[in-house]
Amino acid sequence: MLLARGQVVTGVSTDAARIERWAREQGIPVGPVAALAQDLRTRPADHLLAITHLQVLPTEVLALPRLGAVNFHDGPLPRHAGLRAPAFALAEGDAEYGITWHEITPAVDQGRILLQVRFALEPRETSLSLNARCFQAALESFPQLVDGLLSGTLVPVEQDPTLRTYHGRHARLAGAGVLCWNRSALELDRLVRALDFGPYPNPLGGARFLHGGTLAVVRHATPVEAPPGVTPGTLLERTAAGITVAAREGAIRLEVLEDGNGNRIEPDAAFPTVAVGGVFEVHAEDSLQAMQQHAQQASRKEADWLARLRAAEPVALPFTPPARGGGTASARLVLPSAFQ
Numbered sequence: 001m002l003l004a005r006g007q008v009v010t011g012v013s014t015d016a017a018r019i020e021r022w023a024r025e026q027g028i029p030v031g032p033v034a035a036l037a038q039d040l041r042t043r044p045a046d047h048l049l050a051i052t053h054l055q056v057l058p059t060e061v062l063a064l065p066r067l068g069a070v071n072f073h074d075g076p077l078p079r080h081a082g083l084r085a086p087a088f089a090l091a092e093g094d095a096e097y098g099i100t101w102h103e104i105t106p107a108v109d110q111g112r113i114l115l116q117v118r119f120a121l122e123p124r125e126t127s128l129s130l131n132a133r134c135f136q137a138a139l140e141s142f143p144q145l146v147d148g149l150l151s152g153t154l155v156p157v158e159q160d161p162t163l164r165t166y167h168g169r170h171a172r173l174a175g176a177g178v179l180c181w182n183r184s185a186l187e188l189d190r191l192v193r194a195l196d197f198g199p200y201p202n203p204l205g206g207a208r209f210l211h212g213g214t215l216a217v218v219r220h221a222t223p224v225e226a227p228p229g230v231t232p233g234t235l236l237e238r239t240a241a242g243i244t245v246a247a248r249e250g251a252i253r254l255e256v257l258e259d260g261n262g263n264r265i266e267p268d269a270a271f272p273t274v275a276v277g278g279v280f281e282v283h284a285e286d287s288l289q290a291m292q293q294h295a296q297q298a299s300r301k302e303a304d305w306l307a308r309l310r311a312a313e314p315v316a317l318p319f320t321p322p323a324r325g326g327g328t329a330s331a332r333l334v335l336p337s338a339f340q
Contacts, residue, residue, distance in 0.1 A: 001142055005150070010045045011036040013053075033061060040064040047149060050104060051138070054083065059106050069104035070145070071111070074134040076118055077102060078159040081109035082167035086130040087204055090121070090194035091173050093187075097121050097130065099137045101145050103156060109166070112156035115148065117141050128198035169299075175288035176295035177207045181233035182282055185223035185250030192221040205295065209254065211271055211280045219256035226251035233280040235271075242267045245280060 002009055003026070012023040013033050023030045029039060033055075040048075041064065048069040050057060062069050075085030076098035089097055098118035103111030117137045122129065148154035177195050179188050192207040196219065206217040226236065230246045237244040242255035257265040274280060283291075 001146060005146060007146075007150075008045075010043055011039050033057065037061045037064060048104075056108060057104060062104055062106070067149070070114060070149070071102055071104045071109075072138050073100045073102060073109055074131065074138075076100060076116065077109060077113060078161065078164040080165055080167065082171070083169055084127075084167060084171075084204060086134065087127045087173065087194045088165075088167050088171075090125060090127060090130065091190050093190055095121060097133075099134050099141070101141070102159075110159060110161075110164075112158055114154045114156055115141060115145050124193065126193045126196035126198070128196055128200065131197075170296045172204060172292055172295045172299065174292060175283070176291040177205050178283060178288060178291055179207060179209050179218065179252075180283045180288060181245060181280065182248050185226070185247040185252045188247055188252045189221055189223045192218050196220070206258075209257070209280075210283070212273065214271065215260055216254075216265055216270055217258045217260065217262075218254050219258060221255060222253045224251050224253050231279055233282045235274050235276050235278050235280065238268055238270075238276055240266065240268050243270055 009023075009026070009028050011029045011031070012019065013031060013036050014020055014023070020030050029036070037058075037060070040061075045065050046067045048057075048062070048065040049072075050069065051072040052074075053071075057069070073081070073085070075081065075089070076096070077100040080089050086097070096118055097120075098116055100113055101115040102109070102113045105111040117140075119133065119137065145154075173191065173194060177191065179191065181188075183191075195202065195204055195207045197203075206219070207221075209216045209218055222242075224244060226246045230236070230251075232246055232248050234246040235243060236246055236251055237253075242253040244251050244253045254267065254270075257267060257270050259265055271280070
């Protein structure tokens with residue numbers, strides 16, 4: 001869009017291979033932010049645009065463009081600043097959402113708003129669908145942003161700090177995504193949809209169902225009606241289509257379940273020790289808070305451990321005969337505190 005308007009793109013920094021290929025095909029320099037910053041010192045540009053760039057830009061880089069730096073944020077600032085904003089908005093039951101183009105300042109997501117697009121949330125919205133709608137709104141509004149930047153007609157609007165909410169890199173949803181039957185069926189449904197990222201990597205963890213030390217990840221659920229006066233956590237129905245559990249208000253049918261390794265669990269075989277009419281355990285508030293805190297602490301090491309595991313190579317044990325029969329064995333390991 002910029003090139004079509006006769007603009008010169010002086011450089012691109014990206015970790016997406018297809019964008020890098022496109023830039024090189026156009027003869028546009030590609031490199032890390034530090035290298036592009038050096039180019040900006042020798043070949044000044046008017047604007048720096050940060051679009052789905054999830055790293056904080058150094059203050060010295062922000063000072064290099066002559067007319068300022070602009071960020072795309074996938075949320076309706078000042079509400080839902082920070083990361084993974086769509087998931088938090090869905091979990092909190094927002095009825096409206098939006099995207100924001102704003103000035104970049106050293107304070108994250110606090111620059112003046114240049115352009116904002118708002119829209120109503122669909123009834124069965126998920127993080128997957130809402131992220132897609134945000135990108136669509138960004139593509140559709142970008143020409144208006146560019147025209148405003150070129151003509152100088154954009155009117156920056158200060159954000160109202162009293163409306164600001166912020167989600168840090170290690171923030172996690174309430175209870176770390178654990179379903180608690182003391183919540184309403186609508187709240188549980190929102191939680192499942194908020195943690196539905198479809199086939200893309202899930203940065204927050206799946207909605208999960210715990211009972212007696214057994215875990216099931218819930219991929220899809222539907223709120224339904226429940227008989228009056230039933231105890232939250234009561235198993236109301238078990239069929240091949242799903243298991244229905246009473247909540248504080250209403251009930252929820254859990255329709256797509258997986259174990260911790262991503263293997264499908266047939267609903268009519270899930271949690272066989274609980275019969276229809278039995279009651280699943282209800283987690284206390286302090287237990288949910290502890291799980292959320294543990295998830296937040298673990299997230300600080302998650303990227304490091306994922307990198308180690310991806311690079312791990314099988315150990316070749318000496319004097320070990322070849323495996324026969326193709327069977328597998330598993331063992332639970334307790335990590336020493338130094339590794340935690």
